Amino acid sequence: MTSHDINLTVDGTDEELIVEARTLLVHALRDELGYTAPNVGCESGKCGACTVHLDGEAVKSCTVLAVQADGSEVTTAAGLAEGDDLHPIQQAFREEHGLQCGYCTPGMVMTATDLLETESDPDRDEIRTALKGNVCRCTGYQNIVDAVESAAEDLRDPNTVETPTENPPGGGN
Numbered sequence: 001m002t003s004h005d006i007n008l009t010v011d012g013t014d015e016e017l018i019v020e021a022r023t024l025l026v027h028a029l030r031d032e033l034g035y036t037a038p039n040v041g042c043e044s045g046k047c048g049a050c051t052v053h054l055d056g057e058a059v060k061s062c063t064v065l066a067v068q069a070d071g072s073e074v075t076t077a078a079g080l081a082e083g084d085d086l087h088p089i090q091q092a093f094r095e096e097h098g099l100q101c102g103y104c105t106p107g108m109v110m111t112a113t114d115l116l117e118t119e120s121d122p123d124r125d126e127i128r129t130a131l132k133g134n135v136c137r138c139t140g141y142q143n144i145v146d147a148v149e150s151a152a153e154d155l156r157d158p159n160t161v162e163t164p165t166e167n168p169p170g171g172g173n
């Protein structure tokens, strides 16, 4: 099996690793580097649990080979928080009860963040459309859509953001 040296910047940290040609990005992140915020669900692009940002755009990291990401910047849900300060989307998921088991939440958070970076005031249909590739079996989507709507409001008016706490939603499990 052919191996490749690759470089990634993950949540602001430069990483160098050796991967097989067939290694998926999600496995490189979790198994080789220990970034456990992206979860492995279906491994076939259907559930969204593995979603990260690759050079600023949400991608399902089970659909990307690690070698394809060589030289790229990867952000996981754990990398959204700044120190003890939760990202407004993480804060909103916590406040609006948009998570229960947390398996889907990192992917939801990364997809929602991508949405709000391009559309600051999405309506509920747009939020549902953006999240259609992320599956949650626990909460129903009502609270998740509420959380994204609330985060959009907070991002448009940061003065409404409350002081965050530890244990960021989507920070890894």
Ligand code: FES
Residues within 6 Å of the ligand: 039, 040, 041, 042, 043, 044, 045, 046, 047, 048, 049, 050, 051, 060, 061, 062, 063
């Ligand atoms: S594990 Fe990647 S989409 Fe399901």
Ligand code: FES
Residues within 6 Å of the ligand: 098, 099, 100, 101, 102, 103, 104, 105, 135, 136, 137, 138, 139
């Ligand atoms: S909170 Fe999403 S699958 Fe349980």
